[in-house]
Structure formats: C-alpha cells, structure tokens
Amino acid sequence: MTQSHSDNAGAEARLEKIREESPKEAPERLEHPVIGRVIFVLAIGIALVHLWFNTFSTLSELWTSALHFGLFGLLCALAMPLIRSERAGVQRAVFWVDLVLGLAALGCALYLMGFEDALYDRGVVFSTADWVVSIIAVVLVLEFARRTTGWFIPCLCMVALTYVAWWGQYVDGVFNFPGLTWETVLYRSWMGGQGMLGSIARISWTYVFMFILFGAFLVKSGAGDFIIDLARCAAGRFVGGPGFVAVFSSGLMGSVSGSSVANTVSTGVITIPLMRKAGFPARFAGGVEAAASTGGQLMPPVMGAGAFIMASYTQVSYLTIIGVAALPALLYFLSVAMFVRIEAKRSHAVKLEDENSETFGQVLKGGWHYLLPLVVLVAALIYGFTPTYAAGIAIVSVVVSSWIARKPMTLRDIMDALAQGSRNIMTTAILLITVGLIVMVISTTGVGNTFSLMITDWAGGSLLVTIVLVALASLILGMGLPVTAAYIVLATLSAPAIYQLIAQSQLIDLMASGNLPEQARAIFMLTAPDAVELLGAPMERAQAAAMLAEVPENFTGQLLEQALSSQALTMALVAAHMIIFWLSQDSNVTPPVCLTAFAAAAIAGTPPMRTGLTAWKIAKGLYIVPLLFAYSPLISGTPLEMITVFTFALFGIYAIIAGLEGYLEHPLQWWLRVLMFPVGALMLWPHGMIWIDLAGVVIFVALLVWSARQSGPVRALA
Numbered sequence: 001m002t003q004s005h006s007d008n009a010g011a012e013a014r015l016e017k018i019r020e021e022s023p024k025e026a027p028e029r030l031e032h033p034v035i036g037r038v039i040f041v042l043a044i045g046i047a048l049v050h051l052w053f054n055t056f057s058t059l060s061e062l063w064t065s066a067l068h069f070g071l072f073g074l075l076c077a078l079a080m081p082l083i084r085s086e087r088a089g090v091q092r093a094v095f096w097v098d099l100v101l102g103l104a105a106l107g108c109a110l111y112l113m114g115f116e117d118a119l120y121d122r123g124v125v126f127s128t129a130d131w132v133v134s135i136i137a138v139v140l141v142l143e144f145a146r147r148t149t150g151w152f153i154p155c156l157c158m159v160a161l162t163y164v165a166w167w168g169q170y171v172d173g174v175f176n177f178p179g180l181t182w183e184t185v186l187y188r189s190w191m192g193g194q195g196m197l198g199s200i201a202r203i204s205w206t207y208v209f210m211f212i213l214f215g216a217f218l219v220k221s222g223a224g225d226f227i228i229d230l231a232r233c234a235a236g237r238f239v240g241g242p243g244f245v246a247v248f249s250s251g252l253m254g255s256v257s258g259s260s261v262a263n264t265v266s267t268g269v270i271t272i273p274l275m276r277k278a279g280f281p282a283r284f285a286g287g288v289e290a291a292a293s294t295g296g297q298l299m300p301p302v303m304g305a306g307a308f309i310m311a312s313y314t315q316v317s318y319l320t321i322i323g324v325a326a327l328p329a330l331l332y333f334l335s336v337a338m339f340v341r342i343e344a345k346r347s348h349a350v351k352l353e354d355e356n357s358e359t360f361g362q363v364l365k366g367g368w369h370y371l372l373p374l375v376v377l378v379a380a381l382i383y384g385f386t387p388t389y390a391a392g393i394a395i396v397s398v399v400v401s402s403w404i405a406r407k408p409m410t411l412r413d414i415m416d417a418l419a420q421g422s423r424n425i426m427t428t429a430i431l432l433i434t435v436g437l438i439v440m441v442i443s444t445t446g447v448g449n450t451f452s453l454m455i456t457d458w459a460g461g462s463l464l465v466t467i468v469l470v471a472l473a474s475l476i477l478g479m480g481l482p483v484t485a486a487y488i489v490l491a492t493l494s495a496p497a498i499y500q501l502i503a504q505s506q507l508i509d510l511m512a513s514g515n516l517p518e519q520a521r522a523i524f525m526l527t528a529p530d531a532v533e534l535l536g537a538p539m540e541r542a543q544a545a546a547m548l549a550e551v552p553e554n555f556t557g558q559l560l561e562q563a564l565s566s567q568a569l570t571m572a573l574v575a576a577h578m579i580i581f582w583l584s585q586d587s588n589v590t591p592p593v594c595l596t597a598f599a600a601a602a603i604a605g606t607p608p609m610r611t612g613l614t615a616w617k618i619a620k621g622l623y624i625v626p627l628l629f630a631y632s633p634l635i636s637g638t639p640l641e642m643i644t645v646f647t648f649a650l651f652g653i654y655a656i657i658a659g660l661e662g663y664l665e666h667p668l669q670w671w672l673r674v675l676m677f678p679v680g681a682l683m684l685w686p687h688g689m690i691w692i693d694l695a696g697v698v699i700f701v702a703l704l705v706w707s708a709r710q711s712g713p714v715r716a717l718a
Helices: 005-021 035-053 061-079 088-121 128-149 152-165 182-191 199-221 223-235 241-257 260-278 282-295 303-314 318-347 360-383 387-402 411-445 447-458 463-478 483-513 518-527 529-534 541-549 553-563 566-588 595-604 608-618 621-631 639-661 670-684 690-711
Strands: none
Touching (some): 061 088, 128 182, 152 182, 199 303, 223 360, 241 282, 260 566, 282 566, 282 595, 303 318, 318 639, 360 387, 411 483, 447 463, 463 483, 483 621, 518 529, 529 541, 639 670
C-alpha cells in the first residue's frame, strides 16, 4: 500500500517541528561532533552497566539505585541543557554548567557508597558533608525532573517535603502532622533508601529499564516496520482500513515502546497521512492515532512501566498482571476500532489499493522471526524466570533472531539499540526517582490512609461514586503529572479505598446469597448478634449492605479475610490498581493538557484542542472498562466468565458508541440514538441475569441489521 509523497513529506515536516520545539533533548548537542559522541558512548555505557546490575551484580539495592540516579542524572544534564539558546557562546557556557551538575549527581551516588557505613557508625547523625551531599542530591533530582517533565513535579515535591518538615504542624484537622527534623527528612529522601532510592527507583533500574531496552532492540531490528506492514495487510483491505492499521500498529508498537507520545510520532507519521488519503477527516485521523497510542500503554508487556509498579504495589507476579491486563486492553482497542468503522461509513472512506503490496502471508513469511523474541519472553516468564532475566533473554533472542533475517543486526545496530534504550528510559528514570520523594512523604505522614478514608466518606460508601472521584482527581493530576507519576500518586492515596469497597461489595454478594462462611458469621456474633439469624438465608442486597454497615470498622478487615478467599482479596487489590491505572491514562487525550493528542494534531495539521476533544471521545473505553474491573469478573473470574463479560461488553460498548455518534451503517434517527444508551447499559450493567444481556444483544443486532437494510440489501460488516 503506497502513500502520497506530499502527504508523507508534510507529516515528516510537522514531526520535525515537534522535535525542534520539544523541551527535551537538545539537537545541537546530539549532533555536535564531540558532545554527541560523548552522549552516545555514555548512553551505551549506562545500558551495559544496567545489564550488569540485573544479571551478575552483587551491589546492594541502595547502591544500585544511587548509581542509577547518578548515571541518568549525568545523561540528563548533558542531553537536556539548563537553558536553550541560539548563541554559541551561551551554549558553551551552559554545557560546562551542565557537565558540573551531571558529575555532581554521579558524585553524590559515589559519596553514598563510600560513606554509608560511616553514617551508621555515627548513629545516623549527619556530618557536614552528609548535609551538603543530601541537599545537592535532592536539588539535582528536582532540577532534572524540571528538565524532563516541567515544573509541576518539582513544585509538588517541594510542597510535600516542606509539609513533612515544616508547615504540616500548622494545618488543622486530619492533615495535621507534627513534623520531622530536616535531618530526618533528608535522610529518608536520599541516604535512607526510602525516597529517591526506594522501591520506585528499584522498579526503574530493574523491570522498566530491561523492558524498554528490549523494546529498543525490537525496533532497531526492524520489528517496527514489520508491525506496520503486517497491520496494513491485515486491515488495509477493509473499508476505512488505514484507521484499523493505526489501531493495530499503535497497539503493538505501544506495547513495547513505553511512551504514548513516542508511539504517536513513530506510527502516526505513516498512519495519519494514510487515513487522510482514504477520506477520513484530518482531526479524526489525529484523534484515532492519539487514542490508539494511548491504548498502547494498556497493552502488555511494558504497559508504560505501570505493570511493574502494579506488581510491586500488589505483591502479585508480573506474569499475573500482564495476564489479566490483556483482555481489557483488547476490549479498548476494539472500542477504538468501532469508532473507525462508524466514521469510515459516515465519511465514505475508501479502500487504498496497492498492486505492489505484499500479502499478509508474504509479510509474515518475511518477518516471522520478529515474533520469536516475544515468544521467548513469554516462555521465559512461564518457565519461572524473573521478569528482568526474561527480558534479558529476550534481548539476546532479538539479536539471534535477526541473524535469521536478510539483514542481521550488526555491532553498530546493537550499539544504537543500547544507546536508544538508555535515552528512551531517561525521562522515566528521572520521573520515578523524583516521585519516590512524594511516596516517601505520603507513607511517612499517613496521608494515604487519611485520604482513602476521606474518599470513602465523600462517596458515602458508594464504589461508583468513589471511582468517579478518582477519575476527577486523575484528570486534575494529569494536567501536571505524566501518566506514570499520576498513577503512583493516585494509587498511594486512593487504592486502599477502592480495594476496600470492591472487597466489601463481594462480601455483600455472599451475604445476600446466604453463603457466608461460618468463620465470618462468628465475627457477626461479636459485632452484630441480632443479624446472625438472618445470615443463613438469602436476602436483599440492600439489607446485606445495611447489616455490614453495622459492623465496626476495626472488625471489617477481619471479616473480609474470613469471608473471602486470599485469591479473591488479591484480585480485588489488582482490580483497584487497574482502575486507577486506566483512569490515569486520560491525561494523554483529555484537554487542556493532552500531549499525545497534541503530537497527533501536529502531524495531522489540525487544531490541538479540537483534536484532543476528538481523541477524548474516541478513548471512551478508558472510562467504561474500569467499571467492569469493579463490578464484573472480567479480570478475576473463570475463563468462561471472563469471555462472557468480554463478549457482552463488546456489544454494549458498540451500542453506546453508536448512540454517541448517531450512526451505525447509516445515520440513526434521534429516538434510535437515545435507545442505544439503555441497550448498551443492559449489556454492561452487572445485574447477574444473562437473559437480559442476551436481550440487549438481540435488540442491538436487530437495529444493526435494520440500519444496514436502509439502503439496499444487508451488506457485510467488513
């Protein structure tokens, strides 16, 4: 399938403008004959050191995290200047300042390694050097965060640190905190392994680094072109095929890229011109690419670092996380494809034929070796290797499998992949290290528990209202925080509340069915003896909820442990984190701050805000699917239950999209458009009666067929 040269050239020009205007890496440094080579060699060295960290190193986690900060601090200082200027003299002066700052970051790490024992010999009493180094380390990480993500995160960290050390004691009410000394705050922030060098930093240098490096090797080997070619052959023959190509290719590329914006600019430069050539409106083309690229963060294995953080928070294996995440991610992409299908019909989009294009079989035959690393990765995880080792094996398999191809990876390709992997993770690494400060403050002050109780109180114990409140909080945080940071902060603050309400909802279902275990009834004998006689028989759900409300809060945890299995409680916790993680993605496509949509708009040549609104509409699955995590067995049931929920949800989402768009095969009259919403709700609402779901499917299919018959015979849906 060929592209219009002018369309592609225009998209490339707009993409180049994005890169030039980006506040990230400075082209003048990367292209400098000396500085560029230094950055390249440093990035390769960082990748090799981190491979050693994750394989043969015996360094402590604290020391490794410190070196992780020091090395990426040096890379950030060199690649992202303190200030940007066109004047050569200013550029030289700024470079030397940045070099000093980068070496200072590495020096802080080496100081910690050299003087950690001396600190503990003094009973954790800071020397003058400890004070200086700790302050420098905190200031540097805030500066590097400013360079990579903007002012919001550094300001939030400064508010958090001053709260725990100073002004928290002046706050009235539940958020009053007596305060810690600055020495204690700095110790916990830097040298104590709780803040910058805590569990979040460990996730960064282990799981996140290895999987993003794996993605860099895949892309460098040529897998990116293979994915796009495969998507063209698989979906290009359909009406509106370029839209499906965008959904398919963005999903696969995003599953390993770790960044929705990077995914947008890498695939969008091809898919957006294709969609416009096929007849899609430019704004819609940009919206589809942004929504699909956002979905790439939901698709295993990388999930934009979310899978690894979720595994750490829930203490559930990474393999389990990506296992339960796959089906919902597929549901999201199908929902985006439904928008493409409807818009293709409405815009009379055409098929783009190319007589020279290869068939699906030919593309697969020529690039099947690109699939081997993914097979190796999954097999290693199933066999029992840790995620980091599995990713390491998969990286080696990328190189080995490339030798099967006509263009094996050369030494230069391997070096490029190592350097690109380090540069790809740099922003994420700095971000995660910085967010560790916020997590430290939340855990130190107990604000997380307080906030969870407040959410539950504001929501009146309603799980639905709680999810809505978290969605609003996510949207507000997303205006200043990247997706991963927003997820970490929200998960720390609100996951306990959502988990508690999901588990209580399952307990209420048990009570209503009359199947409450004897151990749980014994707790009711202590806390609500009048209710014991009613627990042996079925009752109304409202009555069960009222009985549970009478149980004192300090007994609720014990009651849940006795009534629900450990697996049910674990999956309730996973569901809570999945809800928050999905809702955190909305900042990618929701105005006024939607960087993914803005990147797509730049390529499409459309107004950013209008493209953002279109992307927000297309990404409606971000709000619908999390409700299924809370109210259905989509991620926690038997395989049959999961497939059943998935199938009915697919029809339900299609009906709601048809209502939003006012279109199926042809325009819908207003009363049919209104009817689509309750029909979709029938198939999504957790009423537990399958005949209602089936009735909804029958009604929707009947309307679909009726719409197709409005102008001639029923046509194929493809």
